[in-house]
Amino acid sequence: MPPTAAALASLKMDCRFFKGWVPCLPHKQHGVHCVQPDGTPCPSYNRVVERILIIKLGAIGDVIRTTPLLHALHRIRPGAQVWWLTLTPEVLPSDVDVPLPFTTQSMEVLHAVPFDLLINLDKDREACALAFSLSAAVKKGFILRDGIPAPVDEDAVHKFMTGLFDDVNKANTKSYPQEIFEIAGLTFHGERYILDSHATDGYQWKLPKRKKIVGLNTGCGGRWTSRLWAEKNWVALARRLKRAGVTPLLLGGEQEDAKNRRIARRSGALYLGHFPLPQFINLVDQCDLVVTAVTMAMHITIGLGKKIVLFNNIFNRHEFELYGLGEILEPDVPCTCYFSPVCPNNCMQYIRVGKVFDTCRQLLTS
Numbered sequence: 148m149p150p151t152a153a154a155l156a157s158l159k160m161d162c163r164f165f166k167g168w169v170p171c172l173p174h175k176q177h178g179v180h181c182v183q184p185d186g187t188p189c190p191s192y193n194r195v196v197e198r199i200l201i202i203k204l205g206a207i208g209d210v211i212r213t214t215p216l217l218h219a220l221h222r223i224r225p226g227a228q229v230w231w232l233t234l235t236p237e238v239l240p241s242d243v244d245v246p247l248p249f250t251t252q253s254m255e256v257l258h259a260v261p262f263d264l265l266i267n268l269d270k271d272r273e274a275c276a277l278a279f280s281l282s283a284a285v286k287k288g289f290i291l292r293d294g295i296p297a298p299v300d301e302d303a304v305h306k307f308m309t310g311l312f313d314d315v316n317k318a319n320t321k322s323y324p325q326e327i328f329e330i331a332g333l334t335f336h337g338e339r340y341i342l343d344s345h346a347t348d349g350y351q352w353k354l355p356k357r358k359k360i361v362g363l364n365t366g367c368g369g370r371w372t373s374r375l376w377a378e379k380n381w382v383a384l385a386r387r388l389k390r391a392g393v394t395p396l397l398l399g400g401e402q403e404d405a406k407n408r409r410i411a412r413r414s415g416a417l418y419l420g421h422f423p424l425p426q427f428i429n430l431v432d433q434c435d436l437v438v439t440a441v442t443m444a445m446h447i448t449i450g451l452g453k454k455i456v457l458f459n460n461i462f463n464r465h466e467f468e469l470y471g472l473g474e475i476l477e478p479d480v481p482c483t484c485y486f487s488p489v490c491p492n493n494c495m496q497y498i499r500v501g502k503v504f505d506t507c508r509q510l511l512t513s
Contacts, residue, residue: 196226197263208446215338322468342450364439366403373490385414
């Protein structure tokens with residue numbers, strides 16, 4: 148019998164699993180319908196009571212460190228369907244109902260959906276313009292006013308001001324999770340990052356079974372050379388770790404490939420190559436501890452709950468929430484290149500190899 152208007156009326160379009168253009172997951176898995184032949188409702192029916200949109204375009208690490216918000220939103224707004232617009236939807240947790248890439252197609256969809264709550268955490272003009280133009284009963288974070296990013300309300304003023312003046316930023320004592328919770332009108336209670344380790348993806352690694360593995364993430368991106376630790380220091384650290392019976396594992400992307408090959412040859416550190424993001428995340432998950440500057444790898448390490456030694460020289464150390472997983476090491480000589488891509492004094496040279504090694508050893512035995 149062909150579908151009828153009555154069949155259409157029986158559809159549960161407010162269900163979390165209802166797609167509208169393809170069969171829903173419960174139907175594909177169990178053959179169920181919105182209304183069963185005996186008249187009973189689908190046992191998987193999960194009504195969406197409101198819609199929340201998070202806009203966090205940003206770098207991969209920034210997206211990862213925004214995921215603690217999901218714990219609070221799911222707790223205080225049960226039944227909400229969470230949409231998230233980002234440049235990197237591949238790192239979003241599975242409990243984001245509608246992950247969207249930042250594309251023209253996504254913009255068209257978003258302009259057709261009324262949201263109950265919109266949280267824009269980016270001060271980029273394109274994100275602020277979009278937040279201004281979309282339909283939402285409540286907006287939090289930042290919007291565009293007269294062509295300039297601006298806070299929606301008092302909750303976003305603190306974060307807005309720390310981005311405008313270095314002295315205000317230096318005086319800040321709030322971590323990034325505290326700040327984004329505040330922007331959303333929430334209180335941070337130590338909620339953790341949410342990150343898939345890709346443990347079930349079938350990656351195979353040739354790594355020693357009975358030794359501690361310390362990941363050495365040697366890069367920091369091409370723009371922020373002020374954060375680079377000298378290659379000779381990575382060589383010296385890797386050698387000391389090997390002598391201590393620890394396996395140093397070099398980490399990085401394509402940009403660090405040649406450098407990591409040189410470090411491996413000079414130190415005997417293990418280097419397996421560079422990999423696509425899911426595989427890289429899983430490689431970091433093989434480590435017991437990671438030594439890194441402020442990079443994407445830092446947030447991956449924290450998201451996986453691994454111990455960490457974090458190099459910091461140009462940011463406010465209060466920004467970083469390590470959840471008790473490690474230590475922040477800064478130059479012995481105060482750095483004057485605050486928020487600068489280049490450091491004329493090369494202040495990273497004043498983070499000593501011996502101090503890094505001792506901190507690794509302490510964390511590995513704690």
